Amino acid sequence: MNILKMKNYEEMSKAAADYIMNKIRQHSDITLGLATGGTPVGTYKNLIQDHSQNGTSYKNVTTFNLDEYIGLSGENRNSYRYFMNSTLFDHLDIQKKNTHIPSGVAKDMEEECLNYEGMLKHHGGIDLQILGIGSNGHIGFNEPGTPFSSKTQIVDLASSTREANARFFSNINEVPTQAITVGISTIMQSREILLLVSGESKSEAVQQLLYGDIDEQFPASVLRLHPNVKIIADEAALAGSR
Ligand code: F6R
Secondary structure, X not given: OEEEXXXXXXHHHHHHHHHHHHHHHHOOOOEEEEOOOOOOHHHHHHHHHHHHHHOOOOOOOEEEEOEXXXXXXXXXXXXXXXXXXXXXXXXXXXXXXXXXXXXXXXXXXXXXXXXXXXXXXXXXXXXXXXXXXXXXXXXXXXXXXXXOOOOOEEEEOOHHHHHHHHHHOOOHHHOOOEEEEOOHHXXXXXXXXXXXXXXXXXXXXXXXXXXXXXXXXXHHHHHHHOOOEEEEEEOOOOOOOO
């Protein structure tokens, strides 16, 4: 794994955006895997700024997001579809039909899992997957104990994940208890992975990722088995790393 240490969140976001923009300029029809949450917001802001200043085009870019809350439709302000539209897609020239996010309100959620996995495969997979990490080591919403062989699936959210994400809702009772997430083996099939990590609250997770056992109890540890992972982290997240 290649690790790039940046001073703070702003520098991490700038470096991540630069990396992604360069890839888009080289391959205008790139397929990106995208994450939500707080970590990539600064990166997305930089992408938007570059798009308006330098005209980097997303017309031929395709995106697949990692996850969605079960029970929230795309119109719900807390859904990841709403988040992605308002935080990124609405500010780029990307074609909405090329942006994919699993539905959290499909009639048959098992079928939605199969369809999303199939769509990804049919499209030819992810060129560059952007990831964040939960402090318990989750990637996507694959919580500790998820088999490394998992594909797109319905999961119960860990209470620590619901607590961490309660900041986006008016109270914790509104945070859904389940999500649909791309599985660990699906993430591992991405040709390249860019993991973004910021802040002291993630430093233990980073330690465990870099030096702990490769174990399903710490999902992100699987990334050590991937041949092309780049981590862009700030100093706080890397505190204590050798
Ligand atoms: C979001 C996702 C999650 C987050 C993780 C970190 O799509 O898949 O794995 O990346 O929960 O969230 P933040 O960035 O809010 O700390």
